[in-house]
Amino acid sequence: MSTRVRFAPSPTGLLHIGGLRTALYNFLFARHHGGSFILRIEDTDQERTVPGAVENIIEMLRWVGLEFDEGPHVGGPYGPYVQSQRLELYRQQAHLLVERGSAYYAFDTPEELERMREHQRRAGIAPKYDRFSMRNSFTLPPEEVRRLLSEGAPAVIRLLVPLDRQICFHDLIRGEISVHSRDIDDQVLLKSDGFPTYHLANVVDDHFMRITHVIRGEEWIPSTPKHILLYEAFGWEPPQFAHLPLLLNPDRSKLSKRHGDVAVEDFRRQGYFPEALLNFVALLGWNPTADRELFTLDELIASFELTKVNRAPAIVDRNKLDWLNAQYLRRLPLERLARELQPYLSQLGYPEFPQTYLMRAIALLRERVNRLPEIATFGDYLFIPPRSYDWDYFRKHWHEDLPQWLEELIRVLEQTEPFHAELLQQRIREFTESRGQPLRALVHPLRLILTGKSVGAGIFETMEVLGKSECIRRLREFLASQLPIFMEYLRTAV
Numbered sequence: 278m279s280t281r282v283r284f285a286p287s288p289t290g291l292l293h294i295g296g297l298r299t300a301l302y303n304f305l306f307a308r309h310h311g312g313s314f315i316l317r318i319e320d321t322d323q324e325r326t327v328p329g330a331v332e333n334i335i336e337m338l339r340w341v342g343l344e345f346d347e348g349p350h351v352g353g354p355y356g357p358y359v360q361s362q363r364l365e366l367y368r369q370q371a372h373l374l375v376e377r378g379s380a381y382y383a384f385d386t387p388e389e390l391e392r393m394r395e396h397q398r399r400a401g402i403a404p405k406y407d408r409f410s411m412r413n414s415f416t417l418p419p420e421e422v423r424r425l426l427s428e429g430a431p432a433v434i435r436l437l438v439p440l441d442r443q444i445c446f447h448d449l450i451r452g453e454i455s456v457h458s459r460d461i462d463d464q465v466l467l468k469s470d471g472f473p474t475y476h477l478a479n480v481v482d483d484h485f486m487r488i489t490h491v492i493r494g495e496e497w498i499p500s501t502p503k504h505i506l507l508y509e510a511f512g513w514e515p516p517q518f519a520h521l522p523l524l525l526n527p528d529r530s531k532l533s534k535r536h537g538d539v540a541v542e543d544f545r546r547q548g549y550f551p552e553a554l555l556n557f558v559a560l561l562g563w564n565p566t567a568d569r570e571l572f573t574l575d576e577l578i579a580s581f582e583l584t585k586v587n588r589a590p591a592i593v594d595r596n597k598l599d600w601l602n603a604q605y606l607r608r609l610p611l612e613r614l615a616r617e618l619q620p621y622l623s624q625l626g627y628p629e630f631p632q633t634y635l636m637r638a639i640a641l642l643r644e645r646v647n648r649l650p651e652i653a654t655f656g657d658y659l660f661i662p663p664r665s666y667d668w669d670y671f672r673k674h675w676h677e678d679l680p681q682w683l684e685e686l687i688r689v690l691e692q693t694e695p696f697h698a699e700l701l702q703q704r705i706r707e708f709t710e711s712r713g714q715p716l717r718a719l720v721h722p723l724r725l726i727l728t729g730k731s732v733g734a735g736i737f738e739t740m741e742v743l744g745k746s747e748c749i750r751r752l753r754e755f756l757a758s759q760l761p762i763f764m765e766y767l768r769t770a771v
Contacts, residue, residue, distance in 0.1 A: 278487070278489060279311070279312050279313065279489075280306070280307055280310040280311070280312025280313070280489050280490065281307075281312055281313045281315065281486070281487050281488050281489050281490075282303040282306055282307045282312065282313070282314060282315065282488065282489070282490050282491075282492055283303065283314075283315040283316070283317050283483070283486065283488050283491075284296075284299060284300040284303050284304075284314070284315070284316055284317070284338075284345075285316075285317040285318075285319050285479070285482075285493075286300075286318065286319065286334055287318075287319045287320065287322065287325070287326075288318055288320050288326050288327060288330035288331045288334070289322070289325045289326065289327055289330060290327050290330055290540075291330065291333050291337075291540040291541070291542050292333055292334045292337045292338070292540065292541045292542070293539045293540050293541065294524065294532065294539050294540075294541065294544075294558060294561075294593060295494065295524050295532065295539075296334075296541075297337070297338070297341065297541050297554075297555075297558050298521065298524070298558045298559075298561055298562070299492065299493060299494060299521060300338055300343055301341075301343065301555065301558055301559055302492050302521060302563075302581070302583075302586070303492045304343045305559070305577055305578055305581035306490065306492060306581060306583060307346075308578040309578050309579070309581045309582075312489070313346040313347060314343075314344075314345055314346050314347075315345060315346060315347040315348060315353070315355075315358070315486060315488075316334075316335070316345045316347070316348030316349065316350070316358060317348070317358050317359075317360070317482060317486070318331055318349055318358060318359045318360065319360050319475065319478065319479070320359060320360055320361045321360050321361065321472050321473055321474070321475065321478050322475075323361070323472070331349070333542065335348075335350055337541040337542060337545070340541075340545060340551050341541070341551040341554060341555045342551060342552075342555065342574055355485060355486040355487065360473075360478050360482065361472075363478070363481075363482070364471060364472065364473070366481060366485070367467065367472075367473035367477055367478055367481055368467065368471060368473075370477070370481050370511070371434045371466050371467040371473065371477060372434070373511075374434070374436075374466070374510055374511070375434060377510065378437070379436070379437055379510035380434050380435060380436055380437055380466055380510070381408070381413055381414035381415065381434070381435055381437055382413060382414045382422055382425075382426065382432045382433070382434060382435075383406075383408075383411060383412065383413035383414070383432065383433050383434075383435050383465075384412045384413065384417070384425055384430055384431065384432050385411045385412050385413070386431075389411065389412065390406075390411075393406075393407060393410070393411060405462050405463075406435065406462050406463045408435070408437075408463055413435070431469040432469055433465045433466075433467060433468055433469050434465070434466045434467040435463040435464065435465055435466065436463055436464045436465075436466055436476075436503065436506060436507065436510075437463065438458050438461045438462070438463050438464075438503075438506060439458045439506075440458065440459070441457075441458065441459070442457070442458040443455050443456070443457055443458075444456050444457075444458060444461070444502040444505055444506065446501060446502070446505050446515070446518060447517070447518070448498075448518050448519060448520055449490075449517055449518065449519040449583045449584060450519050450520060450521070450522075450583060450584070450586050450588060451498075451520060451588055454498065454501070456499075456502040458502075461502055461503060461506075464476050464503050466507075475500075476500060476503050476504060476507065477507070479504065480504050480507040480508060480511075480513075483516055484508075484511070484513045488516050489516050489517065490516055490517045490518075490519065490583075491516050491517070491518050491519070492519045492521065492583070493519075493520060493521065494520065494521050494523070495520045495521060495522055495523050496523075497520060498520050501518055501520075519583045519586070521562060521586060522562045522586070522587055522588060522589055522590050522591050523590040523591070524561060524590065524591055524593050525590045525591070525592055525593065526592070526593060527592055527593075527594055529590070529592070532593055541554070544598075547648065547650070548621065548648040548649045548650035548651070549598065549602050549648060550602055550605045550606070550609065550649075552573075552574075552605055552609075553598070553601045553602040553604070553605045554598070554602075555574065555577075556570075556571060556572055556577075556601055556605075557597065557598045557601050557602075559572065559577050561591040561593065562586050562587045562591040563581075563585055563586045563587065565577070565580035565581070565582075565585070566580075570601065570604075571601070571604055571605075599647040599648070600647070602647055602648055603646070603647040603648075606643050606646070606647070606648070606649060607643055607644060611636040611639055611640060612632065612636065614635075614636070614639045614643070614649060615632045615635035615636045615639060616632070617649055618635055618638075618639060618649055618650075618652060618653065619635065621649065621650040621653045622653050622660060625653055625654075625657075627653070627660045627661060628660075630660065634742075637741075637742045638652065638656060638659045638660075638742055639652060641656070641659070641734045641738055641739065641742050642655065642656045642659075642734055645733075645734065655733075656733070656734070658727065658728040658729055658730065658733070658739075659739075659742060659743065662751055662754065663726075663727075663728060663729025663730075663751075664729065665729055666725055666729050666759065666763070667725060667729070667730060667731050668763060668766045670721070670725055670731040671722065671725045671763060672766075672767060672770065673721075674717075674718075674721035674722050674725075675722070675763075675767070676718070678712075679722055680756065680760060682708075682712070682719065683722075683726075683752055683755075683756055684756070685708075686705070686708060686719070686752070687749055687752050687753065689704055689705070689708055690704075690745060690748060690749055690752075691745075691749065693745070696740070696741060696744065696745040697741055698735065698737035698738045698740070698741045699737070701737045701740055701741065702716075702737045705719055705720070705723075705737075720736055723736055723740075724736045724739075726751060726752060726755045726759075727739065727740065727743065727748060727751050727752075
């Protein structure tokens with residue numbers, strides 16, 4: 278039987294990093310084994326369903342390069358792939374279990390259930406449904422059960438859990454897991470509104486969609502014994518299970534929005550590359566080799582093995598993500614980076630730039646930043662003239678001859694051709710040495726005048742990117758409007 282796996286999110290919000298890892302590991306496993314990758318939307322909890330969540334899940338997974346073979350947006354032979362469109366199937370299967378004696382009706386009101394739990398708490402017992410004291414098929418006469426059902430009394434269908442039995446299953450990551458049935462509740466399978474619970478819908482869908490491997494988060498381990506019982510009750514062969522380790526913050530607290538962005542959309546907005554984010558997420562609990570950090574999607578597919586996934590929780594370290602993203606920034610083609618940079622510039626109100634100019638700006642700065650949008654902020658002077666100046670820095674490098682030097686330097690720059698970094702450095706060195714000064718006597722003031730900052734890329738390389746006319750224009754503008762401001766600053770500072 279060919280490998281079939283599914284990513285089965287609930288549409289209760291934006292796709293987050295944990296969901297992305299689950300989807301990715303399912304995708305890698307399917308592709309590695311030449312199988313099928315299926316999207317199923319588990320929306321039986323209608324009250325928590327968020328409009329637009331399904332679209333966000335599909336869009337974000339497509340953005341990182343994960344495409345489904347079957348799903349609500351592409352169809353397939355085992356649809357529909359949305360659980361709210363499969364309700365009749367779940368009802369049929371739930372009633373089939375009742376007929377077989379593997380499930381039963383319960384008519385308890387919410388108030389009665391709460392009294393039961395309170396009684397158990399007072400007795401020091403962990404709250405659990407007591408089938409022998411509540412109103413259900415075990416305690417009510419058969420004719421009373423039939424009457425309540427015929428009158429439409431609110432009723433649920435519960436799983437009949439054996440009283441004294443070890444329930445065992447093999448986890449592909451964690452090995453053998455065994456749970457005693459006394460620790461398992463008589464789980465509700467079908468609610469009084471006719472909607473299934475997660476447990477029933479999950480098992481029914483995995484069977485009818487012919488899922489061979491269930492790869493999901495560690496938090497679902499306690500549910501798996503219930504699912505094993507359901508497979509047995511139906512007489513179905515269960516799939517193989519693999520439960521992925523938890524994701525934690527660097528302080529080892531559970532990953533959550535309280536500690537920063539966790540939605541995939543947030544990372545896209547912040548300028549992380551999809552390749553870098555996918556690479557980062559792939560290594561949260563698994564690494565095909567100890568001597569590499571960067572992998573293409575094809576390399577991840579070729580290397581992926583569930584048995585090599587760690588059991589221990591994985592730390593989501595944003596510093597590592599920044600480092601990975603910076604590696605991609607240094608390697609991706611300049612043409613692509615230029616296309617992707619322009620929207621960030623537009624968001625800041627900067628004008629449109631030719632692609633060739635953006636490519637040169639990116640080449641100049643990409644070794645100094647981690648994310649593409651930082652080029653627009655760290656290197657803003659490449660796109661707009663300086664809006665402010667670090668006068669303290671300028672003061673450290675100020676000398677009385679500087680205004681005259683700048684006037685003379687403009688004439689030197691006008692005659693410099695080609696306007697390349699190497700020739701610029703040579704001409705400016707000749708200029709300062711002819712006046713008995715080292716090169717730095719002019720380099721530092723030039724940096725401030727042209728960029729407004731005390732740090733940045735090499736000043737001669739920066740001048741080459743800005744171009745001759747822009748450099749001269751900024752020098753003249755500084756002498757005309759900013760130098761008087763600095764002189765007043767200098768007077769008051771002294």
